[in-house]
Amino acid sequence: MTDSSPAVDPDFPADDPAAEAEAEVIQEPRLWRKDGWTARVIKNEDDDGWAVEMIKDGEPEPALVGPWTMGRDKKNPKPLDTGAFNTLVKTASEVLRRHEQQLRALLHKRVSVQTGEGDVDVTLDIVPDEYEPYALLGAFDVFGEKLAEARVAPNFKLTKARAEAWAEGGFGRIE
Template sequence: MDPSSDQDEDTSTPDVIHSPRTWRDVGWTAQVIKNEDDDGWAVSMTKDGEAEPALVGPWTMGRDKKNPKPLDTAAFNTLVKTAAEVLRRHEQQLHAIMHKNVVINTDAGRVRVTLDIVPDEYEPYALLTAFDAYDEQLAQVSVSPGFKLNVNSATSWIDADFKKPGR
């Protein structure tokens, strides 16, 4: 069988492109674009499969001070590293918003209270959970995703013998 006639070729992986204004490789695409706000240039970094760029920033002018500096391997690798870091920080921030915890010292010992938001498309909710010092679950209730977990709300929940808040 001639490999060049293989009809089952995977077309879901974008082709590698190394051109002066477009560089696609290792799951990312860098695109040098005209900055509409001024005479300069910008570069956008988009992860394969994503609709929106993870990073857009200024791009250096070329020697003629009219056209953009062409993309190259070193610049592309730096852009990939920077864009990946932006995505990582965004994921960390989202995780911090969706998962909170506080530690309360009670007469019975240390209690860690967590709030984990479940972003269901139709009925989002959050789970309020208490753990003892040995990480054994003491209680768990479902609450509104807008529940504000802080030292006061956790203490109130513990003092109410873990009854669902708001009741």
């Protein structure tokens, strides 16, 4: 007697809707979904042409919206294909990566100062909490060991002079 039950893949739980949606591949002329991304060809609201939007799974807004090529009939959009989809995924991923880098640059500052004990890196990491934002000021030696940490206001301005003053004061409380 043979077992007719379907094989169970431990990496793909059958009762997990998110896993099912992630595994769902759609390849239609105006809609592609694959590898965590959805490309949708839409009517361009600004003119008579077409646009394509790239949405990362789980995100409410598109990561990328751009013009899309007209088809041969000069009326309908060119259908999506593997090459175009892969290029769109690469471009949208790069947009998200740059956005994350910009956000990191806004939320993280670093200044190096010299003290009697050697070089010290002073960092400021802003924690953008919706209700109570704050920042953490940290001091690290040349080996990356934390020397001190202090909680400061999220609008604290980290300058070389302030970092030096904090170090000279023995990394005490910051006002």
